[in-house]
Amino acid sequence: MNQDTWRIGNHEMSSRFFLGTGLFPSPFVQNEAIAVSGAEVLTFAIRRVNLDAVEDDSILQHVEPEAFQFLPNTSGARTADEAVRIARLARASGLSDWVKVEISASERTLLPDPIETLRATEILVKEGFTVLPYISDDPVICRKLEEAGAAAIMPGGAPIGTGLGILNPYNISLIVEEASVPVIVDAGLGTASDAALALELGASAVLMNTPVAKAKDPVGMALAMKLAIEAGRLTYLSGRVPKKQYASASSGLEAMVSRPSSPDVL
Amino acid sequence: MKDLILVMGGGIIGLSCALELSRRGVNVRLLETGRCGGQASGAAAGMLAPYSENVEAPDEFFMLCRESLSLYPAWQQLVRECSGNSFEYTPSGSLYVAYHEADLLGLQSRMNWQRTCGSSAVILQGDDLFEAEPGLSRKALAALWTPEESHIYAPDFVTALKSACLSSGVDIQEELGALDLAAWEDHIEVQAASGEIFTGDQLVVCTGAWAGELSGKLGMRIPVQPIRGQICAYTWDAEQTPLNHMVFSSQGYLVQKANGTLVCGASEDIAGFDTSVTDRGIRRLLQWNKNVVPALEQAEPFHRWAGLRPSTLDGRPLIGRVPQAERVVFAAGHYRNGILLSPVTAKLAANCVEGRPLQAWQHAFRPDRFGVAAKVLRS
């Protein structure tokens, strides 16, 4: 597993856990959670950052910029133009040239607007950004985003902050199957088994904030998620057994008949 | 003989618990290592702002904050009457300022849920905004105006609480130095640095950022950490444009006090129990606050100070009886909102002392909720 690295553009990573820095109960808990998560990529809303003095920002002042790849997001944007303006501001402030395009059409569901997301991706790719669009779990739009030059595709498991888990595992595996860039399941995960499932389905990574930051023990949960992500990845690499309709004995029938009371055949 | 209740800690939480208990006819003795109000409570900006402090969604913590806000008018009146002291309590309302078009979506959804929870907030833009707050920077795009929020002058309020306690018959012992819980099973014994022992029938732990010290003794996880807040104040006299509201932004807040000062807070530093003021901590405040009130560009704060907020692992206070130590009630870990949460905490802690159960939703604050599991796993 030591060799199991992956990349976005030229950036090589071994962690498959992208962690959001919002919502934590305190900077102390946030830092502890980041440390145990092993995350190499941190994400946050650009609109919340003090772009005049990033090193003094109320949240970012607590993390060491050299230690992480930042993935600023355009949350709050309702159109491609807004998202593009926000991304340019972030890059101009020296934060990062990576951007997570997040464009919400509805304030109730915060579901992504696919048309605007595609437009923003096209524009930002041309401007040289490393673009990671957050998008619904639709294989067709995911393919179009890849064609537009997205460096990774980030389909949601469920609407942001709902914790409903991966509502359509079938779609996520189709997206993974068709993509030649990394697929990162973003949004809607609630618990460790959701994270494991994403990796079992072949996703390269997951992005989370709420399920860690709002847990009763965010530090314990960050560790649980890390372990689940590793377990899911290892499951994917190791190849699960096929599902079958009926029971089949794991050792030969003969063994069961000849040694009925032996515990090691059970 | 009537039971005697010991209260450990003379910050706003300990004083409020002591006052409430004695008003209910209970004998109370309050023990303080230093001076009452000498830690976080005397350093606070005194904002009573459940809506600005809970922007995501209504949960148990928000409910607690809101309930406490609704108790404040009668509670501060009681403190005024019992103490005979006066203190500022100003129903200023608040503005939460947005600078980005991308903030509007968040302001809108926050306004929508908060309006179903007792707020009459509206979004102000353009002329309406600058009419409401003429000193505000023209860079501000919009603000959520929440008329229900208010503020109090914390140092004077804490002094008044102490006087109210004394006149209600609370025995206050200050400057006791390190205080140690020596017995808690058959009765309560607290030992002072001098060796003096205070005994009682029950204990209410109100030791703020220091509450975690009892963790080993009581055999439970008490994940309370100090988070330092640095804050400063400007002289803000009649020739300055007054700030009508408490003004919040993603980077901090400003609130004008009746004593002719403008308070600007606050940092959130991980610095252990160190209460010193640093250049970097204050510079950060001075650099962004001119984006809120441009007149601050020419001003220099005359006073800088710091306090230790008691933060917890899930951001919620610890309120309730400890199952492992049934004579011990916790009321600690109020982080950024201890001034706001003091009346509701006093009522709940007093209910616990009287043996009354908490309501189902208040179990979110149980002091034993962190168990031991995760610690064992990580070690």
Ligand SMILES: Cc1cc2nc3c(=O)[nH]c(=O)nc-3n(C[C@H](O)[C@H](O)[C@H](O)COP(=O)(O)OP(=O)(O)OC[C@H]3O[C@@H](n4cnc5c(N)ncnc54)[C@H](O)[C@@H]3O)c2cc1C
């Ligand atoms: C800069 C700043 C601004 C703030 N602004 C606001 C605001 O606007 N609104 C708001 O609601 N909240 C605000 N807060 C938070 C608020 O100040 C705290 O939540 C609140 O004061 C906590 O009260 P407390 O009584 O628990 O703690 P403290 O006031 O710290 O009191 C705890 C007391 O316990 C004593 N003690 C410690 N150990 C022992 C022991 N073993 N035995 C006996 N006594 C002991 C200490 O000496 C201390 O006096 C702010 C905090 C800071 C630092």
